[in-house]
Amino acid sequence: MIENRDNTENYDEHCSVNMTDNKYLLETEGCIEERSQILIEFNDLSYSACNRNYRCSEKHKQKQILYSVSGHLRPGRLTALIGPSGAGKSTLLNIISGLKQSNLKGSVTVNGAERNVDIFRRLACYIPQDFVLLPLLTAKETLYIAACLKLGFPHTTETRKYIVNEIANRLGLSSCLHTPVGKLSGGEKKRLSFGVELITNPTVMLLDEPTSGLDSAASKQVIDLLHAMAQTGRTVVCAIHQPSSQLMSKFDDVIVMNQGTIVYCGPQIDIYDTFKRANFVCPQFYNISEYVLEVVSGQRGGDLDQLHKISEQNYKNAQVQNQYLKNKKAAIMSGRLTEYPEEDEDGIPMPGRYSVSKWRQQKVLLCRAIICISRDNTMTKLRLAAHVIVAFLLGLVFHNFGDDASKAQSNISCLFFFLLFLFFANAMPAVQMFPTEAAVFLREHLNNWYSLQSYYISKVLSDFPLQILCPTLFLLISYCMTGQPFDVNTMMKVWLVCTLLTILSQSFGIAAGAAFNTQAGTFLIPAMNIPMFLFAGFFIKLNEVPEYLQPICTVSYFRYAFEGVLEAIYNDDRPPLQCPTREPCFIISSQQILKYLNMQSSQFYVIVLALCAWILCLHVCIYTVLRLKLYVATK
Template sequence: MNSIQLIEGGTCTILRLDEDSKLLDIEAGNPATSRLVIEFANLSYAVDCDTGTQKQKQILCSVAGHFRPGRLTAIIGPSGAGKTTLLSIISGLRASKLKGTITINGVERNREAFRRQVCYIPQDFALLPLLTVRETLQIAADLKLGSSHTDHLRRRAVIDIASKLGLLSSLDTAAGNLSGGERKRLSIGIELITNPPVMLLDEPTSGLDSAASGQVIALLHSLAEAGRTVVCTVHQPGSHMISLFDDIVVLSRGQIMYCGPRDQILDSFAKAGHVCPQLCNLAEFVLDVVSTPKENLKRLRDVSNEKYEAARLQLESTRGPQLKHQTSNGSRPPPGYFNKEKDEISRIRTYPVSHCKQFLILFKRAMICIQRDNMLTKLRIVAHLMVGLLVGIVFYDFGSNAARFQSNNACIFTSLLFLFFGNAMPAVQMFPIEAAVFLREHMNNWYSLQSYYMAKVLADIQVQVLCPTCFLIFAYWLTGQPLELDRIWRVWLICVLLTMLAQSFGIAAGAACGSQVGVFVVPALNIPMFLFAGFFLRLGEVSAYLRPICSISYFRYAFEGVLQALYGNSRKNLPCSEVFCPIRLPAKILSNLGMPTAPFYVLALALTIWIFALHISVYGLLRWKLYRATK
């Protein structure tokens, strides 16, 4: 059996191959470069409070502890003890208002460098529900494995990880159809692609039954045995589950009550006067003790601090000779030994693959989701066809009858209303799910915001063009609008621009407010746009102090653009089905509405500017969310 050694991003990986050069396993490589000891001391963290009585709330209060490689560590404690906060701080996701030191193998942590060595799996791990397990793992491999890995090795890595996690039978199952345990294992598998030396998991057993929870913890224990530093928070683990952990960190009210081996925790508590009854669950006993009044835990803190200090000194004494040996023989120190906080190079974010390849992979993923999305794609297209047919039946041949020009204007306005809400509301519902996936993947250094957003915008264009086209197939012809190519493409252009604007508005509302609030925000903010579109009030009748609203109403530009396309360019008199028609000249219909106010190309340009402004807003919102995620 042969082996190939790959070194990427400071992580050494051994790919074991058989005679047919097939990847059999991925395991932790040279311990000298991948075994990371994480230590933290005097770590304090506070958040701002909105109440006037308290300016800040202290989450962590001068905590100290360590996480060792090759051991599975559990962080337990009552709700609100600071477990998730500690985990996110260690991972590097939170940096502001943080006091204390974090060291990696004895050297102060470089946050950006360490972020490339650690994977953080949150409790609510967002997955794209339309992708299969195979596609989810394959896209992760394509984005996270650099050019040193061939396509064959990436495919074999996906199969190997799925085999380890027991997901082989579910490779072709959509992520949205997986069970809770399978979703947890898939979330771990996604981050295992790069064989990270540090894995931090927040409540990996949340929402799982006892059997599935035991499987997940057993998997984490096997990953830790390979030399990784694996830490997870757990909430009231059972006796069997707690026995799988090697080390335990106990948090209460932002303070550490114990940090050390699991088999020594009862001795420490007994020395502090807290004796565990026979046949009592270890975790329940610990949680009961640390939930007592704060003054009753002073002795426990003192005992734990003494034991931890002794363990820390022992760790430093064993690490010293190792560091000296590594420096003398010229081998590369593990990640984190070089503190580059003052080096400008370390501030430039790098990714495993180029921006061009990121865009191609993300564009392919977006196209797959669009093709499979029943709500945002198939249902929308069917709805546009059906509503277009309905509009054509209700307003049949109104466009060629001078006696019904007012009803024809109502037909146009109704059609634009449908195009706007039919494309804005689905985007409000769906984009928050995509945004959660984007935030997780970007924070774990998969790809850049620019590559993601460019791929999303370009992938969405096809649906934004197809939907209004399907609507106009029936609506334009059945309502009796003029069958002239110049007029048809102008109406089509305005409808496509309004559809793009509507989806951009929905995405912006979903990104800023979430799906629930966004459903209310979209119609509420668009009421002024409809009122000043020129349908309910002629533009000349609007009060002088309200006319600026007409200038920013994108619905006014869309409505006037369609009317100019249908009635402009010296169109001949309309036939009249009545004895007398007061208005038969199309130009007179426009002037009766106070139009035209601008040339057609200006109206199309105004809609285009609105589209770009909304996309810039969405981009800024995502950038702000990334900034807030680190606070």
């Protein structure tokens, strides 16, 4: 994938590493220029969320989360956002990052100008608490693929590799670059999540609980890294739950929240004096973060109203001091994005929202999907092995039943089991694996890495070879061993039906995994398909189904698949079946078998069209679910 190599770049004493052959290279270790530093101010922000038990239109049923909060996030400083659980820390970060825009009152300004959300999100990165990464990629591949999706023109393959190596060296990931993400330690995963977002050298970094799940040593390493990043001129903010005294000393500014309000917003060194003026005196050698949480939760004596007034006055004074940044670069949000030509390195016009063209997005995503599929023991290796093993098992159990008239009923059961196995062997792994991939998709799409269309096209194309290979291997073994007719036309029809059912089943599993969690999807797939099995014509003949239940037979894709296989196997051109037993065989012709099962109602092309229609409907459902998740994620 990516080779480490020596570089001949010049190092400045304090700032960035600059490649002599590419003036646009984003600095991986350097200072953010003063003109590009970003001061974020939010004024009178109020936010309400819809109660899940009621409609959003019912305003009295909405839950108020933020109550007219105001504050600032200054460049070149590491800001801690602390407060008890449920104080509104994550919600405030989501609003500042632009992920939540509805049910919102108040304003967010950047260097004194009204924030343009689309442009701001290209200059900022948001790292949530649960930063999901694809476990089958190595750390190096994760970084390089992020670079390919986030760095368009004028960056070349060499500059992307260089940036990846520099970020890995800086974050201490050089020793684990070839380790799969699923085998990294908690601290390494955290640093890798930083590296993924540092690809574009963001001016603003917003992090939600970056130390959660880490030990004290790893937490210190993470905060030290964030402090170093802030010193380069970035605006770095992280919500953190009860930091130690050692970690607290690394923060330059602190915002204290409680029940949707801001109790304090200012320098970390001023917390003691501010709280003391409101009669909250922190004991000597006491962790100030713990004391602050005790104060806002009412466990300490003092005047909270006075503390609010003092904090508000301090914030007004700070607004006057911040005026210099507003005057210097108020037009940054409109100017910085026009420095690059509007086409990628392939000469393809580049859309404004994404850094690379949709064609390049699809190529990178397809490559990533193929790598994951080739390494996936469940969806690929185990799945292929299961198809081969079960095919041999069926071949042994139903050996040469296909042309034996005395075993016609058993052969029909064998054919139905073909379909039953192909459905569950492809639907269940999909519902188990897709939720993780869906979480990665949501994060990357919301961060403007690629479009939903590019992701979906690459997903469909990458799965297609395996959807062909699995039923082909299965039928090559089971079809021959069970003694089905060796006629090219018959074999192709059976293969086509089984392949369509395999594609349909995996699409069903992906739809269930995308719409629900793993547990719900695992339950719903068998539950929702029992009617399809029941009305397929195997357990009960189609003409014996009550009239009011006939519509279920009409929509059952198992009915069409079962009917298609039977019509292909027992076609009109097939000679009479053999009867090796001494006793007479009552059913020896294909027409008699189909008539007995009431399977002479649909033409084969109708069966194929019905299965294709089901596949199309499921893909529409998957696309709609993903689009809906994107919509909900911004609410």
